[in-house]
Amino acid sequence: MRPDRAFFDRLAEAARAETLPRFRSPLNVVNKEALGFDPVTEGDRAAEAAIRAIIASEYPEHGILGEEHDNVGIDREQVWVIDPIDGTRAFISGVPVWGTLIGFQEKGRAVMGMMDQPFTGERYFADGEHAWYSGPDGEQRINTRECDRLEDAILFTTSPHLFKGTEAKRFEAVQEKVRLFRYGIDCYAYVLLAAGHIDLVVETVLKPYDVGALIPIIEQAGGKITTWTGGRPEAGGAIVAAGSEALHAQALAILSGK
Numbered sequence: 001m002r003p004d005r006a007f008f009d010r011l012a013e014a015a016r017a018e019t020l021p022r023f024r025s026p027l028n029v030v031n032k033e034a035l036g037f038d039p040v041t042e043g044d045r046a047a048e049a050a051i052r053a054i055i056a057s058e059y060p061e062h063g064i065l066g067e068e069h070d071n072v073g074i075d076r077e078q079v080w081v082i083d084p085i086d087g088t089r090a091f092i093s094g095v096p097v098w099g100t101l102i103g104f105q106e107k108g109r110a111v112m113g114m115m116d117q118p119f120t121g122e123r124y125f126a127d128g129e130h131a132w133y134s135g136p137d138g139e140q141r142i143n144t145r146e147c148d149r150l151e152d153a154i155l156f157t158t159s160p161h162l163f164k165g166t167e168a169k170r171f172e173a174v175q176e177k178v179r180l181f182r183y184g185i186d187c188y189a190y191v192l193l194a195a196g197h198i199d200l201v202v203e204t205v206l207k208p209y210d211v212g213a214l215i216p217i218i219e220q221a222g223g224k225i226t227t228w229t230g231g232r233p234e235a236g237g238a239i240v241a242a243g244s245e246a247l248h249a250q251a252l253a254i255l256s257g258k
Helices: 005-022 042-058 088-093 165-175 187-194 214-220 245-255
Strands: 029-031 039-041 063-066 078-086 099-106 109-117 122-126 131-135 138-142 154-157 180-183 200-206 224-227 237-242
Touching: 005 042, 005 078, 005 099, 005 109, 005 122, 039 042, 039 088, 042 063, 042 078, 078 088, 099 187, 099 214, 109 187, 109 214, 122 187, 122 214, 131 214, 154 165, 154 187, 165 200, 165 245, 187 200, 187 214, 187 237, 200 245, 214 224, 224 245, 237 245
Parallel strands: 063 078, 154 180, 154 200
Antiparallel strands: 029 039, 078 099, 099 109, 109 122, 122 131, 131 138, 200 237, 224 237
């Protein structure tokens, strides 16, 4: 049996209890990358531990793939994919565009997911069929908007500096065609796409936990998300998400080099 919305909400609330009190507060930040900056805070670790404890108690037969702790049973039929704070740089900078990502996979495919932003009180959820928003202005089903031309599109990416070599040239070729582009909001960009506020997200060097919860939110809102070669996105890597099939095809043609 798949978990229900109430269980996802329970996981999000457990993570919120660990993240929100630490947001815009003095933090102990550890850099995980010797040659760069890949920060982690006590909030990341505590939130993931809280989520894992509940899953292990209620669904001990499920696997767990997470960012901050060792993976468990990721070859099992049902696997949770967790990023306790996606957008840690935003978190440590006091910018409320980070989120807790809780994804659920069956046989390697993302089928349910939640993005929770505790500071703004917004929650985006894919229930297996439809995508939903709940927040200060109530709850509603969400859908991507129709945008069929790159020239009309709004594009987001976390940072253009993440693209290197050929990837950078291809990203720039897409960016040059769109109406508007913005940087720096991590997982928040994907849910804005699902809710019909923007049209295109292009990323690279993503890990499975960066995108696992977001895939079903986008797909069940009517969007399309793949790798730059058109494959399934569950493993991460270079990712393109669009609000319509036509827009996705135009971006993919450039990003894939075809």
